[in-house]
Amino acid sequence: MTSPLILSGNAAAPGTPLTHYWSTVVGAGRANEGLRADWQRQLTEARAVADFRYIRFHGLFHDDMFVYTEKEDGTPVFNFQYVDALVDALLDIGIRPFVELGFSPRALARETETVFWWGAHGAPPTDSARWAELVDRLMRHWIRRYGLAEVRTWYFEVWNEPNLWGFFHGTRSEYFELYRVSAETIKAIDPGLRVGGPATSNFVPDTRFDGEKEDFGAQIVAGRDDLDTLDWRPVWLDAFLEYCAAHNLPVDFVSTHPYPTDWALDEHGQGEKLTRGVDATPTDLATIRRIVDESVYPNAEIHLTEWSSSSSPRDHTHDTVPAATFVVRTILHSIGTVDSLAYWAFTDVFEEGGAGDELFHGGFGMFTLPGIPKPTLHAYRMLNGLGDELIARTDGTILSRDAESGRLSALVYHYPSEQPKSIPASFDSREVADANGRIGSPRTLSIRLEGLAPSTRFEVETLDLEHGNAIAEWRKLGEPEAPTREELALINRGARATALFTVSADESGILASELEVSPWAIVALRQLP
Numbered sequence: 325m326t327s328p329l330i331l332s333g334n335a336a337a338p339g340t341p342l343t344h345y346w347s348t349v350v351g352a353g354r355a356n357e358g359l360r361a362d363w364q365r366q367l368t369e370a371r372a373v374a375d376f377r378y379i380r381f382h383g384l385f386h387d388d389m390f391v392y393t394e395k396e397d398g399t400p401v402f403n404f405q406y407v408d409a410l411v412d413a414l415l416d417i418g419i420r421p422f423v424e425l426g427f428s429p430r431a432l433a434r435e436t437e438t439v440f441w442w443g444a445h446g447a448p449p450t451d452s453a454r455w456a457e458l459v460d461r462l463m464r465h466w467i468r469r470y471g472l473a474e475v476r477t478w479y480f481e482v483w484n485e486p487n488l489w490g491f492f493h494g495t496r497s498e499y500f501e502l503y504r505v506s507a508e509t510i511k512a513i514d515p516g517l518r519v520g521g522p523a524t525s526n527f528v529p530d531t532r533f534d535g536e537k538e539d540f541g542a543q544i545v546a547g548r549d550d551l552d553t554l555d556w557r558p559v560w561l562d563a564f565l566e567y568c569a570a571h572n573l574p575v576d577f578v579s580t581h582p583y584p585t586d587w588a589l590d591e592h593g594q595g596e597k598l599t600r601g602v603d604a605t606p607t608d609l610a611t612i613r614r615i616v617d618e619s620v621y622p623n624a625e626i627h628l629t630e631w632s633s634s635s636s637p638r639d640h641t642h643d644t645v646p647a648a649t650f651v652v653r654t655i656l657h658s659i660g661t662v663d664s665l666a667y668w669a670f671t672d673v674f675e676e677g678g679a680g681d682e683l684f685h686g687g688f689g690m691f692t693l694p695g696i697p698k699p700t701l702h703a704y705r706m707l708n709g710l711g712d713e714l715i716a717r718t719d720g721t722i723l724s725r726d727a728e729s730g731r732l733s734a735l736v737y738h739y740p741s742e743q744p745k746s747i748p749a750s751f752d753s754r755e756v757a758d759a760n761g762r763i764g765s766p767r768t769l770s771i772r773l774e775g776l777a778p779s780t781r782f783e784v785e786t787l788d789l790e791h792g793n794a795i796a797e798w799r800k801l802g803e804p805e806a807p808t809r810e811e812l813a814l815i816n817r818g819a820r821a822t823a824l825f826t827v828s829a830d831e832s833g834i835l836a837s838e839l840e841v842s843p844w845a846i847v848a849l850r851q852l853p
Contacts, residue, residue, distance in 0.1 A: 326741075328768040329841060331734055331849070332716065333723040335775035335833075339713030342724055346655045346707055348664035349422050350376040351630055351688075353674035354383030354442065358410045363673045364417065366691045370670045371419050374704035379414060380422035380629050380666060382484055385429045385458070386444060392429035392458050400454060402461050408469065415470070422629065422666075424523070425459060425506055426483045427491070432458075439490035441678040447493040448502060455502070456509045463513050476516045481579055481629060482506045485525040487533050487559045495536040496560060500567045507573050520577035522564045523629060527582055527608050529554030534563075551586060552601040558582075558612050569620045577625035577663070578616055582608040583635045584746035599748045602739065605631065605654045609661040626661075630668040632688060633747040637677055640686040640750040640757040643795050645788060648699035649844045650747045653739045655707060656722055659714075667700070683807060684795050686750070696794050696816045702787045706848040709733050723773075731851040732773065732782075740764025740843045761789060764843030771849070776833040781852040786823040788845035794819035826852070 350370065357363050358381065370376055385391050389406045414421055430436055432454055433445035449455040466475050486492035486499040499522065507519045524533075530544040544554065558580045568575050584604035587597045609628070616624055633641055633650050641647050655665065672680055672689035680687050683694070690701035711726035711733050723734045742763045750757035789796060797818030798804070801811055829835040841847060 326765050326767050328770050329720045329736055329738065330718055330770050331721040331723060331736055332770075332772045333774075334715075335725070335730075335732055335773065337715050337775070339715045339725055339727075342659070342710065342712055342714040344375065344708065344710070344712075345659075345662060345664055347375045347377065347704065349378040349380055349627060349629060349666035350374075350670045351666050351668035352379055352381040352670055353676060354386065355381050355410055356383060356386065356388040356406070357381070357673050357675065358413065359406065360673060362693075362695060363671060364413055366671045366673070366695050367414075367419065368417050370690060370701065370704075371417050373701070373708065375708045376419055376670070378420050378422040378479065378664075379670075380424055380481070382424060382426065383442070383444060384424060385427060386442070387430050388442070391462070392431060394431045400457065402458070404462065404465050407462070411466070411470070420478055422479045422481065422627070424481050424484055424629075428455075429458070435493045438493055440676045442675055444491075446491040448498050452501070452505050456505050459506055459509045460513065463510060463517065467513070472514060472516075476514070476518070478518070479577060479627065480506075480510055480517060480519045481523050481627075482519065482521040484523050485581065486522065487524045487538065489538065496533075496563070497536060500564065503564075503568075504571060504573055511574055518576040520575055520579055520624070520627070522560050523579045523581070524559035524561070525581050525583075526585060526635065527556040527558050527580075527611075529556045533559045551598055552604070556600075556604070556608060556611070558608070558615070561612065561615055565615075565619045565621060575621045575624050577627050578612070578621070579627045579629045580612065581630040581635075581668075582612075582628050583631065584608075585634050585749070587635075597749060597751075599634070599745045602650075602653070602744060602746050603657065604746055605665075606657040606661070609658045609665070613661045625663040627664045627666070628662060629664070629666050631665050632668045634749040635668075636686070636749060636751065637674060637688050638680075638686045638751065640684070640754045641747050641760070642686050642688055642700070643684045643698055644757050644761060645699045645793050646743075646747050646757075646760055646844045648703035648787060649737050649739050649846055651700055651703045652707065652735060652737045652846055654746075656717070656735070656737075659717075667704070682805065684798060692794065694812055694816075696812065696819050698794050698819070699787060699792060702792050702822060703846060706735060706785065706787070706846060709848055709850055710735060731853070732849075733851065734849040736769055736841065736847040736849070738764070738767050738841045738843055738845050761844065766840050766842050769839040769841045769847065771835060771837045771839070773829070773835040774833065776829040776835060778829065778831045778833055780829040780833070780835070782827050782835065783850045783852055784825050784827060784839070785848040785850070786845055788823070788842050792819065792822035
């Protein structure tokens with residue numbers, strides 16, 4: 325028989341600080357997409373319900389932002405008007421940029437159009453001095469426009485996944501040199517500006533990235549059953565920290581991308597694209613915490629600037645309730661290890677591989693292209709409902725309190741034990757995603773909260789396969805290939821309709837209740853005023 329979920333605690337019990345590290349940063353595709361009205365509308369909602377504080381994206385220096393060009397005689401031309409329009413919009417929404425410095429502008433790129441539909445120039449700049457001048461001009465421009473105090477609150481990350489050939493047609497040493505030039509340029513302007521890296525791709529269990537370039541022959545070919553017996557390590561991090569220490573370089577934060585898979589963008593058509601165990605991300609975060617603690621930069625913050633169940637923008641799992649449950653489970657199992665774990669990405673307005681060819685195409689986003697919320701948005705909204713004090717935590721439940729109001733809030737999730745993996749990717753069709761959603765049996769949730777005022781009321785909200793599930797609403801309409809405006813409105817309404825009811829403590833201040841929780845469900849409990 326499946327064991328019950330237990331949520332218990334006393335409203336007056338002492339608590340420990342609970343930092344909402346999961347809402348520090350969220351990802352988006354590229355800078356130019358941020359000039360779109362639909363992108364900004366969706367970010368406004370995500371910011372409001374999930375309290376995201378920073379946003380990170382590629383392509384700040386890409387051609388479509390026009391930041392750097394050259395005249396016929398080679399004279400640099402700097403133009404920050406598009407950048408200004410984007411950053412102004414972000415700050416108006418109430419979110420700050422987590423700046424990714426990259427990729428090379430066309431006029432500075434050693435090679436051009438190396439990756440993505442939009443032709444990112446993933447290659448080192450041909451002229452380090454001009455790259456430094458670009459970084460210098462941009463930083464000084466931002467300080468003039470927004471003030472030094474504001475810009476000091478931002479983060480500056482050098483490049484994106486430079487260990488992958490598509491993103492960086494160069495060597496590890498060339499990236500380290502690029503970091504040196506960028507960091508020294510930034511710190512020369514003001515020591516209080518925060519810079520970090522190496523922003524590398526997901527962890528690996530072998531030596532493929534130990535040299536100057538990826539060594540395909542060094543890849544371990546793992547099987548389905550032994551993936552989690554291997555020693556997974558962040559790419560380049562040890563070497564990066566050693567290089568920075570040897571050259572007396574600043575490292576205000578370290579960054580990498582802990583996707584829980586054995587593959588990244590550079591799969592090269594090899595392998596089965598396997599998914600690691602359900603505890604892969606918590607284990608990886610603990611590993612990077614240990615590496616940083618034991619380094620010469622123990623005070624460096626840790627920002628995982630991309631993360632999801634997989635690094636594919638065509639993975640149908642991303643559209644499902646189990647993806648949301650995976651998010652909640654992973655985040656709650658990783659409390660206290662890092663400073664941020666940035667979900668990639670908040671919207672399907674995302675064009676790395678071009679536009680998605682259907683409404684639910686497995687895009688990364690918490691919203692579909694027309695702005696319909698997926699279950700992952702509910703997950704982050706429900707996580708945001710937790711307080712800032714941790715009272716009790718078990719496998720499957722967490723009880724918290726808001727220090728200012730004293731009100732309690734809790735989250736419960738049912739990640740079925742029958743699925744020992746992080747959510748498996750579902751390519752080409754929804755077959756794997758659908759099969760995964762059928763796994764598991766219901767569990768009883770036993771609630772006992774004490775120390776409450778008599779008749780204290782709580783709202784209980786449930787996200788499951790039947791409530792708040794956008795793709796289920798689409799299927800009710802017969803899976804229309806091109807939904808009408810009326811059909812989109814129906815899907816949107818149903819996608820927002822999680823199940824809600826209230827329960828109350830008795831006259832002695834005890835809330836005792838039992839609920840049946842279906843597989844993959846997330847339940848939020850919030851004390852009402």
